[in-house]
Amino acid sequence: MSSAFALSDKSVLVTGATGDLGLACCSALSAQGASIFASGRRESLDTLGHPSWRSDLCEAEGIASLVDAVPELDGVVFAHGVSTLRPVQFLNKDSIGEVMEPNLTASLSTLSLLLKKKRIRAGGAIVFIASIAGLTGTAGNAAYAASKGGIIAATRSLAVELARKKIRVNAICPGWIETGLTDSLNQNLSDESVKAQQAKYPLGAGHPQDVANAASFLLSDASRWITGTALPVDGGYTCQ
Numbered sequence: 001m002s003s004a005f006a007l008s009d010k011s012v013l014v015t016g017a018t019g020d021l022g023l024a025c026c027s028a029l030s031a032q033g034a035s036i037f038a039s040g041r042r043e044s045l046d047t048l049g050h051p052s053w054r055s056d057l058c059e060a061e062g063i064a065s066l067v068d069a070v071p072e073l074d075g076v077v078f079a080h081g082v083s084t085l086r087p088v089q090f091l092n093k094d095s096i097g098e099v100m101e102p103n104l105t106a107s108l109s110t111l112s113l114l115l116k117k118k119r120i121r122a123g124g125a126i127v128f129i130a131s132i133a134g135l136t137g138t139a140g141n142a143a144y145a146a147s148k149g150g151i152i153a154a155t156r157s158l159a160v161e162l163a164r165k166k167i168r169v170n171a172i173c174p175g176w177i178e179t180g181l182t183d184s185l186n187q188n189l190s191d192e193s194v195k196a197q198q199a200k201y202p203l204g205a206g207h208p209q210d211v212a213n214a215a216s217f218l219l220s221d222a223s224r225w226i227t228g229t230a231l232p233v234d235g236g237y238t239c240q
């Protein structure tokens with residue numbers, strides 16, 4: 001008998017599949033039986049072993065060609081995104097757009113076209129990888145926090161809007177997890193401030209697999225009555 005947690009017979013699109021969290025999602029979902037369709041920009045996409053498309057989701061053409069190519073889906077994990085730390089004095093239209101475009105605009109535009117082209121089946125589930133930055137404050141993080149807070153707010157509205165189509169929408173809010181994205185942030189921080197940041201996690205360090213396991217649950221029938229949530233996967237960071 002198959003478990004409600006299994007993803008057998010489900011087709012799932014993972015964006016950001018070349019990134020560390022996206023890659024972990026591909027492995028975890030595939031281990032639960034899902035057929036994975038992957039999108040990213042780097043060449044490493046071609047070595048994942050899943051049908052994949054190189055698409056810049058900040059470009060209308062990139063979104064259109066991806067949506068045209070994918071089959072009907074039971075789930076989407078939006079695991080692409082960028083991050084920068086910039087004090088507010090250094091923010092302007094361009095630098096804000098550099099974060100908002102991929103993290104918020106690209107995610108909503110891609111979802112919009114997937115729905116318009118009827119690529120998501122009734123009973124499907126959407127998972128956005130947001131961030132605890134959308135729930136808590138950190139100095140220098142206003143633009144990134146706004147992009148993730150926007151995704152969390154959109155998740156609630158989408159959950160209400162898409163319930164009549166029997167499509168669930170949830171966000172995962174990971175804490176700090178060592179990936180390509182945090183490597184580039186670490187380069188601008190002192191060792192002391194990185195260590196101080198890491199010490200704030202009651203359960204210690206998290207791993208990409210922790211996020212992937214939550215995504216797997218939120219895509220599965222085991223979460224059939226859960227929609228519109230922003231689930232912290234953060235080792236207890238936000239409960240302090």
Ligand SMILES: NC(=O)c1ccc[n+]([C@@H]2O[C@H](COP(=O)([O-])OP(=O)(O)OC[C@H]3O[C@@H](n4cnc5c(N)ncnc54)[C@H](OP(=O)(O)O)[C@@H]3O)[C@@H](O)[C@H]2O)c1
Pocket residue numbers: 015016017018019020021022039040041042043055056057058079080081082083102103106129130131132173174175176177178179180181182
């Ligand atoms: N790591 C953390 O601590 C953490 C915490 C909270 C939330 N998150 C969120 O989790 C998501 C994944 O982060 P990660 O840590 O896995 O980062 P990562 O390893 O740097 O991966 C980022 C991914 O996003 C893709 N991407 C970026 N811009 C894109 C665009 N315009 N079009 C299509 N794909 C694009 C990249 O594709 P290419 O490399 O192929 O260009 C890559 O696959 C991000 O939204 C991030 O904000 C991460």
